[in-house]
Amino acid sequence: MAEANTLGGTYTFPGTALTVHRMGYGAMQLSGPHIFGPPKDRAAAVAVLRRAVEAGVNHIDTSDFYGPHVTNQIIREALHPYRDGLVIVTKVGARRGEDGSWIQEHGPQFLIDSVHDNLRNLGLDVLDIVNVRGTGLMAPEEGFDVRPAVEAIAELQRRGLVKHIGVSNVSARHIADAQSIAPIVCVQNLYNVVQRADDALIDDLAKQHIPYVPFFPLGGFTPLQSDTLNSVAAGLGATPMQVALAWLLHRSPNILLIPGTSSVGHLEENLAASNLKLPADVLETLDGLTQEKSA
Numbered sequence: 001m002a003e004a005n006t007l008g009g010t011y012t013f014p015g016t017a018l019t020v021h022r023m024g025y026g027a028m029q030l031s032g033p034h035i036f037g038p039p040k041d042r043a044a045a046v047a048v049l050r051r052a053v054e055a056g057v058n059h060i061d062t063s064d065f066y067g068p069h070v071t072n073q074i075i076r077e078a079l080h081p082y083r084d085g086l087v088i089v090t091k092v093g094a095r096r097g098e099d100g101s102w103i104q105e106h107g108p109q110f111l112i113d114s115v116h117d118n119l120r121n122l123g124l125d126v127l128d129i130v131n132v133r134g135t136g137l138m139a140p141e142e143g144f145d146v147r148p149a150v151e152a153i154a155e156l157q158r159r160g161l162v163k164h165i166g167v168s169n170v171s172a173r174h175i176a177d178a179q180s181i182a183p184i185v186c187v188q189n190l191y192n193v194v195q196r197a198d199d200a201l202i203d204d205l206a207k208q209h210i211p212y213v214p215f216f217p218l219g220g221f222t223p224l225q226s227d228t229l230n231s232v233a234a235g236l237g238a239t240p241m242q243v244a245l246a247w248l249l250h251r252s253p254n255i256l257l258i259p260g261t262s263s264v265g266h267l268e269e270n271l272a273a274s275n276l277k278l279p280a281d282v283l284e285t286l287d288g289l290t291q292e293k294s295a
């Protein structure tokens, strides 16, 4: 009989009543090309979300600037009324230009409006977790002061519109600054088997029991390509993407996964990675992977 998939076990966001499976789902890929406009096949997007939740996923990552609005509206269409225990995490700190450009914005009124957009498009009265996204596209910009933005969301928390606050695309200093304003329940930064700038940060957050949620766990818009990943995967009878996800689950118990996909087939493959065991020699090989040039 096939081993039951426990989706990597569970993790509770610190100081909250929110417990999720470590294997979640990132909804960004559900809008149109370049995360702008509607998807080619809306019914397929709805099907991915419904299958994820049916399979036990209870952590969905999103933002109202995906589409914009489109991804959240598809989540609502697919899953509302939401199952008990489903945790939807959104993020604020940017908007889209009419040409699809990504415009970073952190003024208090803009952030308040962004929270209301998320509430309306998701069909919620309160958001579980709002990540304040710092500036910079792939890596944090140290010059950014996260505190006023966290203060704006903390005020919405006091008003009962937001349960908990996280941060994204941030440095250790940004996190400490944010923690001087409000408890921070998760951190979402770029990290995967070949991009490991946050190694020390992950270990530090683990000591604080704060989950680290890597974005681009599969490499993002251009998924990971590596001869080593390919040969390790072939040896295990798995796919390279499954190996990449299994390595992340192994890397630290405070890592929660939100791989993104627009296909039910890829979703099933990604969820199955929770059950993939990586032997010690494979882990050693993968640990050395950052040195390899992408194929």
Ligand SMILES: NC(=O)c1ccc[n+]([C@@H]2O[C@H](COP(=O)([O-])OP(=O)(O)OC[C@H]3O[C@@H](n4cnc5c(N)ncnc54)[C@H](OP(=O)(O)O)[C@@H]3O)[C@@H](O)[C@H]2O)c1
Pocket (backbone or CB within 6 Å): 025, 026, 027, 028, 029, 061, 062, 091, 133, 168, 169, 188, 189, 214, 215, 216, 217, 218, 219, 220, 221, 222, 223, 241, 242, 258, 259, 260, 261, 262, 263, 265, 266, 267, 269, 270
């Ligand atoms: N905080 C931030 O600044 C930030 C930035 C980026 C993303 N995020 C969040 O992080 C989540 C994950 O990031 P992401 O979706 O951009 O990147 P990702 O999970 O690293 O990779 C997604 C890409 O991999 C492909 N893919 C997924 N599963 C696959 C499989 N089993 N085999 C082959 N290809 C596969 C997808 O294509 P298919 O659709 O064809 O499967 C898509 O092109 C997003 O959904 C979003 O919620 C946050």
